[in-house]
Every structure is written in structure tokens, then in C-alpha cells.
Amino acid sequence: xxxxxEVISNIERKRILELLSQGKRLDGRGLKDYREIKVERGVVxxxxxxxxxxxxxxxxxxxxxxxVGKPYPxxxxxxxxxxxxxxxxxxxxxxxxxxxxxxxxxxxxxVDRGIRESKAIDLEKLCLVPGNKVxxxxxxxxxxxxxxxxxxxxxxxxxxALMGAKVAKYVVDKGGEVKAKAKRVPLPVRNYPVSVxxxxxxxxxxxxxxxxxxxxxxxxxxxxxxxxxxxxxxQKGGVxxxxxxxxxxxxxxxxxxxxxxxxDVLGV
Amino acid sequence: xxxxxxxxxxxxGGVRVDGRKPGDLRPIKxxxxxxxxxxxxxxxxxxxNKILAAVYGPREVYPRHLSLHSRxxxxxxxxxxxxxxxxxxxxxxxxxxxxxxxxxxxxLEPVIFxxxxxxxxxxxxxxxxxxxGGTRGTxxxxxxxxxxxxxxxxxxxxxxxxxxxxxGQLVLDLNDVEDKEGEADLPVAYAPQMEAVTLLQMDGxxxxxxxxxxxxxxxxxxxxxxxxxxxxxxxxxxxxxDVVEAGVKxxxxxxx
Numbered sequence: 001x002x003x004x005x006e007v008i009s010n011i012e013r014k015r016i017l018e019l020l021s022q023g024k025r026l027d028g029r030g031l032k033d034y035r036e037i038k039v040e041r042g043v044v045x046x047x048x049x050x051x052x053x054x055x056x057x058x059x060x061x062x063x064x065x066x067x068v069g070k071p072y073p074x075x076x077x078x079x080x081x082x083x084x085x086x087x088x089x090x091x092x093x094x095x096x097x098x099x100x101x102x103x104x105x106x107x108x109x110x111v112d113r114g115i116r117e118s119k120a121i122d123l124e125k126l127c128l129v130p131g132n133k134v135x136x137x138x139x140x141x142x143x144x145x146x147x148x149x150x151x152x153x154x155x156x157x158x159x160x161a162l163m164g165a166k167v168a169k170y171v172v173d174k175g176g177e178v179k180a181k182a183k184r185v186p187l188p189v190r191n192y193p194v195s196v197x198x199x200x201x202x203x204x205x206x207x208x209x210x211x212x213x214x215x216x217x218x219x220x221x222x223x224x225x226x227x228x229x230x231x232x233x234x235q236k237g238g239v240x241x242x243x244x245x246x247x248x249x250x251x252x253x254x255x256x257x258x259x260x261x262x263x264d265v266l267g268v
Numbered sequence: 269x270x271x272x273x274x275x276x277x278x279x280x281g282g283v284r285v286d287g288r289k290p291g292d293l294r295p296i297k298x299x300x301x302x303x304x305x306x307x308x309x310x311x312x313x314x315x316x317n318k319i320l321a322a323v324y325g326p327r328e329v330y331p332r333h334l335s336l337h338s339r340x341x342x343x344x345x346x347x348x349x350x351x352x353x354x355x356x357x358x359x360x361x362x363x364x365x366x367x368x369x370x371x372x373x374x375x376l377e378p379v380i381f382x383x384x385x386x387x388x389x390x391x392x393x394x395x396x397x398x399x400x401g402g403t404r405g406t407x408x409x410x411x412x413x414x415x416x417x418x419x420x421x422x423x424x425x426x427x428x429x430x431x432x433x434x435x436g437q438l439v440l441d442l443n444d445v446e447d448k449e450g451e452a453d454l455p456v457a458y459a460p461q462m463e464a465v466t467l468l469q470m471d472g473x474x475x476x477x478x479x480x481x482x483x484x485x486x487x488x489x490x491x492x493x494x495x496x497x498x499x500x501x502x503x504x505x506x507x508x509x510d511v512v513e514a515g516v517k518x519x520x521x522x523x524x
Contacts, residue, residue, distance in 0.1 A: 231474050232474075240378065244487055247468060
């Protein structure tokens with residue numbers, strides 16, 4: 001998640017590599033440590049659900065909105081899910097206003113995959129009139145400050161926003177009209193996907209890379225697991241490569257760390 | 269995703285909808301060097317996938333500010349033709365195509381000696397003419413061959429193949445139905461001589477143990493495809509050699 005316009009000085013690059021060779025990181029963390037994670041739930045009252053997550057200096061807000069819409073043609077009896085990421089220009093000197101670019105699209109699609117493939121939302125419960133009217137869940141991820149590892153911050157913020165989301169109770173009357181009642185009910189959330197992103201720097205993996213680590217990294221791997229510890233999404237990024245054993249090492253680390261995050265951050 | 273009353277995708281005897289066994293690849297057909305204007309090109313059919321790739325470059329970078337002083341810039345566009353899928357696809361690049369263009373680029377760049385061509389660009393264009401599951405892998409195969417055909421020095425030839433889980437069984441090289449209705453899909457690109465995984469994505473649900481077995485299955489599929497790619501290239505250059513020997517100055521695209 002680093003643009004070519006981001007720069008890092010050679011001396012900092014060298015220092016990061018030097019420290020890593022002794023098993024240390026620039027900010028004093030262990031190789032598998034996350035930065036401090038802070039969570040605020042329900043930060044935006046107008047959203048059905050929202051959360052603000054900071055991972056070190058990285059700040060991401062997610063808002064969930066629910067509307068009545070059409071189902072996908074291939075899933076006529078299921079609600080729809082749409083994940084979108086905005087890399088707002090206030091988050092980094094390298095972010096510019098404009099339509100989503102490849103960075104925000106990849107980020108959105110990886111977050112989407114985690115939620116969708118773990119079946120975090122019981123979409124079948126969001127069907128109102130089969131083939132015609134369903135609830136569409138919009139998950140809008142707003143990146144507010146980019147200090148590295150947008151993937152995990154975005155996934156956490158999105159899952160937290162969904163967990164706290166309350167939507168109007170919709171009923172279908174005899175004429176097939178959909179009406180929203182005043183009563184608010186939680187979204188049917190039944191799984192808690194958590195992504196763990198690692199950067200590969202030389203021969204080492206670092207969990208939760210900071211921006212400067214992302215800049216010296218050869219490659220990135222994001223492994224998303226569900227609440228049973230099954231793997232539900234994987235994404236390799238960057239030009240570097242992994243051996244089969246390294247991929248499995250990353251999966252092992254992800255299973256371990258995601259369990260901790262689920263317990264300590266999501267509280268489930 | 270195993271729907272109620274859905275048709276089984278693997279029969280009791282372990283035969284898949286298209287007649288394959290779980291560990292079988294689909295039939296593959298390769299043509300190298302068929303586009304005259306491109307510096308390198310290839311056409312690959314994998315099952316009903318029909319994919320064309322062309323490489324232009326190393327050439328001057330436009331817009332200029334994108335050029336890199338120490339190495340070549342690699343650009344990649346993966347695009348699906350509007351008629352390549354059941355329902356017409358808008359020709360404008362979708363979010364999926366933007367993502368795949370990026371991961372395919374990242375899958376190919378590690379094998380290219382970009383440092384040989386500073387301040388230039390190598391453009392890779394992949395057009396999916398017909399899609400049948402596994403288009404990103406098939407696109408990578410075609411692009412690898414096109415890069416080789418363009419004479420671009422490479423450390424290895426990237427092969428690609430998916431593995432996944434269908435009806436509770438791990439299978440190699442998922443077709444369209446298996447991809448859409450199966451439980452998991454794990455596309456992999458692999459450079460066998462470097463022993464390097466250069467593309468790795470997954471969606472679906474796999475236990476850690478299943479994930480490991482699926483990854484190894486996909487890597488094994490990549491190795492099989494790698495052998496076929498080498499053979500196709502050798503065929504291409506033997507054909508060129510024959511043409512040159514026959515005293516014809518301009519070789520036409522060879523088939524293999």
C-alpha cells in the first residue's frame with residue numbers, strides 16, 4: 001500500500017534493515033507485535049453502524065449504511081454487500097482527490113472478501129421480496145491518516161461497524177410495498193473475519209508494518225481468518241515473492257494473531 | 269455455499285462436471301508470436317478460456333514523469349472483452365479488472381531483469397476473449413510467453429494455476445462453475461526455478477491444513493504448466509530456426 005511517490009531516506013532504510021537483522025524494529029516493537037490499537041464505536045450517529053480504529057498513527061473510520069435495493073441477478077434471495085474505500089487527501093501527502101484508484105480498489109476488495117467469504121453477514125436474512133427487493137449493506141471505509149497497514153485497520157473498523165449496526169425493521173405489506181418501521185434491529189452478523197498483514201523485509205516477516213517498513217518491504221501478505229481459525233481470504237501484494245514454506249509461516253502467524261485481535265479488539 | 273438441491277459438482281466416482289479427475293488440468297493450447305505489430309505475443313486456451321497477450325517494449329515512457337531512473341517500468345492491463353462472459357460486460361475497466369491488473373503485474377515483475385532497461389516501459393496487455401474460470405492464471409501464462417517472445421531477459425518463466433475446494437474435495441484448475449459454486453478458490457502464480465510464489469490470492473473457506481494442501485496442489489499444477497510453456501517456446505524457436513535456415517528473411521508466427 002505504498003505509492004511510488006512516497007520516499008524514504010537511504011539512512012532510514014539501512015537502519016531498518018540493520019535493526020531487523022538483530023530481530024528489532026525501528027519503533028521498538030517485536031516482529032509479531034501490533035502497534036497500539038484503539039477503538040471507538042458508534043462515532044457517527046447518522047450511520048447505521050460506525051467505528052473509528054487507530055493502529056498506531058493509522059486512522060480509519062468505517063460507516064455502514066443500509067438501503068433497499070435490487071439483489072444481484074445470481075443471488076436473487078440474498079441481500080447485497082458493497083465495500084468501498086476512500087483514501088482521503090487529508091490522510092497522506094501522496095493521496096489526491098479523485099475517483100478510486102488501484103490502491104483503494106485493492107484495499108476495498110480485500111476487505112470485501114474477508115466479510116463476504118467468512119459469511120460475516122447472513123445476507124439471506126436481508127431478502128425482502130425475492131428477486132426484487134433486498135437490503136443492500138454499504139460499508140464505506142474512510143482512511144483518515146496513513147501510517148501503514150491500512151488493510152488490518154480497515155478490516156477491523158468495518159467488522160466493528162457491522163457488529164454495532166442497527167437498521168430499521170423493514171416489513172413488506174400485502175401490496176408488496178416495503179415499509180421501514182421505527183424499531184431498529186441489529187444486522188445479522190454471525191462471523192468475525194480478522195485480517196493480519198505482514199511485510200516481508202529481506203528474510204524476515206514483520207506483523208503490522210508501519211509506513212516506513214512498508215516502504216522498504218519486498219512484499220506484503222494479508223491473511224484473513226474467520227472465528228473458527230479457517231482461512232477465508234489471502235492476498236499477496238508487491239513485487240517480492242514467497243516460498244511455499246514462507247506462505248505457510250504467514251498463515252500460522254495470522255491464525256495466532258487474529259485470535260488475539262478477535263479477543264482483545266473485537267471482544268468476541 | 270453448497271446450495272440446497274444444487275447439482276453435484278463431483279460425482280461419486282470422483283469425476284468433475286467436465287469429466288476431469290480432481291488433480292487434472294484442463295486441456296491447454298498455446299500459440300506464441302501471432303501478433304505481428306507487438307514485440308511479443310501469445311495466445312492461450314485453457315479449457316474454454318481464450319486469452320491473448322501482447323508485450324510492447326522496452327520503449328519510451330509516456331507520460332514521461334512515470335519513468336524510473338534505475339529500471340524499467342512494468343505496466344499491465346488485464347481486460348475482458350464485452351462478449352467474453354454470459355451477460356455482456358461493460359468495456360470500461362471494472363474494479364475487479366483494476367485489481368487483477370495490479371496483482372498480475374506484481375506476479376510478473378519479479379522475474380524480469382528490469383534493471384537492464386532503465387527509463388523505459390514494458391507494457392503488458394492481456395485481453396480475455398472468452399472467460400471460463402481461472403482467467404488471471406491463464407492471462408499470466410499468456411503474458412509470460414509474450415514476454416519471452418519479446419526477447420525480454422527473465423530469471424524464470426512464471427506459470428499459474430488455481431486450486432480450490434469443490435463439493436468438499438480439493439481440486440486443481442477450477443472451471444467457471446467450480447469457481448462460482450465451489451467452496452474456495454486459490455489462484456497461484458509460481459516461478460519454479462526460483463521456487464517463488466509470485467501471486468497468491470484466496471477466497472472461500474479452507475482450514476489451515478486444507479489451505480496447505482491446496483497451495484501445494486496449485487504449485488504442482490504450475491510446475492506441469494511450466495513444462496508445457498517451455499515446450500511451446502522451444503517449438504516456436506525451432507520453427508523460427510527452420511524458417512531462417514530455409515533462407516527466408518522474415519519468419520512468420522510459428523505454432524506449437
